[in-house]
Amino acid sequence: MTPRDSSDAHDEPGDGPRASRWSDLDRPPLNVAALRRALVREGGLWSSLDVVPATGSTNTDLAGRAGTLAEGAVLVAEEQHAGRGRLDRRWTAPARSGLFFSVLLRPAEVPVERWGWLPLLAGVAVATALPRAAGVDTALKWPNDLLVTVDGEERKAGGILAERAGTDGVVIGIGLNVTLRKDELPVPGAGSLALAGAVSTDRDTVLRALLRSLEEWYGRWRAAGGDPAASGLQETYAAGCATLGRVVRAELPGDTSITGEAVAVDGDGRLVLATEEGVQQPVGAGDIVHLRPA
Template sequence: MTPRDASDANDNRWSDLDRPPLNAAALRRALVREGGLWSQVDVVQRTGSTNSDLVDRAAKGEAREGAVLIAEEQTAGRGRLDRQWTAPPRSGLFFSILLNPTEVPVARWGWLPLLTGVAVATGLSRSAGVDTALKWPNDLLVTVGGEERKTGGILAERAGDDGVVIGVGVNVSLRADELPVPQAGSLALAGATGTDRDPILRGVLRSLEQWYVKWRRTGGDPAASGLQETYAAGCATLGRVVRAELPGDRSISGEAVAVDGDGRLVLATENGVQEPVGAGDIVHLRPA
């Protein structure tokens, strides 16, 4: 199926009146401006993966830095380790952005998913009134009925030699009977002040622009930009005993004590060694 702009004709446009479609034209007017980061904003009714589509557009020269691609429905949305991400149409925000941080050393590009987490959490707090925490490295957590639930995730992929596509998925209006797994949540279930996706998306993208510009101006320095400190302050993983499930079927357990200058999670193990973890799944074993 060829993706279509969601502002165009859509057979099921008003099939769920609690979930109106995004207004692509209004989003462009609000976000695309001279001198700003966002260069184009496209909304498609349905596609497999916005990340795959935007990586492909970048490879063909059809997208430049600041391109935003949003889907009302993803049929092949992916999380880390190629896990599937599914949700009903228009129930969340599923989008990807293209960045070209060429003035930042490539060694610091690993901070981009963490930067996105900080920016999305900040944007959700402002626009939806929901306190959102971060689970290292790229999960967005909310509290539902006193329990920690995952309401979103972030996936970064290289796009050529000088580009990075970052995908974001956030469950906005999912009801309890629509959750894909019991551990999932949504902004609505977490008590959001509203679930109108247009202002929520604008708030998130404005927050992303602010953080990215600040980070880029400091050459990607996580300390000078305030990113490292802010991430640590909002990270629900720090101070907890966790298990890191690493590539190669290896795992280590310990207390998560810091996020270092490379964005790695530092674990203090039982034998007194501090071990940085750069990749892997983190399981929270008990509360802080």
């Protein structure tokens, strides 16, 4: 799917008429020129930055153009209609209520078997940037959910999806609810920076912080040849992971599940569960349900 221009951003079939992009003064559009000045620079990771009014999925769009783009291309959508999370779950939100963006990475010097750390790396980048940029503590639910605290409860405010792009690229998509209000939440367990008491919900500021943090962590990981321990990634992820120390249920492909205490994230980025049978079982893919504190 290709990005749509502003003329058709108001005519999505089945959605009815939409308000003008200028109608919500609390949600101004991103300042593209200022973002490019701040982020696209000689010797830096980010090679280009484009913002479209609306699209289906920034991941799909960027992956489709990967063959013509340099590493470090960034695509941001003010509104996303077919954003996807894990297990092909839909990710939608009102226009300019969040940050919906994808980046193209080509970690050629890192062994492919270590590329599975990239979505966890993105999670660490977001979780370490948001306290400084927005004053909101963010925890990580393995493997790639971003949690904030709203009224004393853990809520999902964002998610990360990594997909291969050709033979040498990875597209990482990040969706983050910024100013979503309570009556706009798609599900009861959702949250946003605003609902978590953010001191700033300026999306330009937050996006700059996220991309700078992502550049820093990607640089560390790449310089270490993708070694999660040497780069500090494994330790930092574990320190910020709300799943560790919890009793969880891992719902696995094939309609099977494992229940146990999440005790570690191993060198391959897998979640290690200690089961009642005394077995330590690594989980590389699946849906994790937090059941109760350990």
